[in-house]
Amino acid sequence: MKETILNIYLVINDGIISEIRAKSYQISGNDEYKINFLKSNALSDFEKSDIFESPIDKNGLKMSYKKFYKLEKQGLQFALFENIFKYFNVPDNPLVCLTPVVDGKIITENNST
Secondary structure, three states, X not given: OOEEEEEEEEEEEOOEEEEEEEXXXXXXXXXXXXXXXXXXXXXXXXXHOXXXXXXXXXXXXXXXXHHHHHHHHOOXXXXXXXXXXXXXXXXXXXXXXXXXXXXXXXXXXXXXX
């Protein structure tokens, strides 16, 4: 059965999340296969991904990566991606590969380019 999975990128410049990008796929297979598929496409998907606005705080300022990291430690980071999930019409608890892009460099397990 095919499932929508996402490569999501946090674009971080000078410690601030300047934008979020995402690329979706409809594929079947087990979770391990899907995760490996997303990871293997992480570098090439960035340029083909859709651009979304950065999360902002109550003062209208873009979120720092430090604040995102605190949310991530609490397991609350995916609430920031709700508009992306709606855009791609994904079900609850989608399979996602989250890749940081720090000051123009895509950071993956095997590569920083």
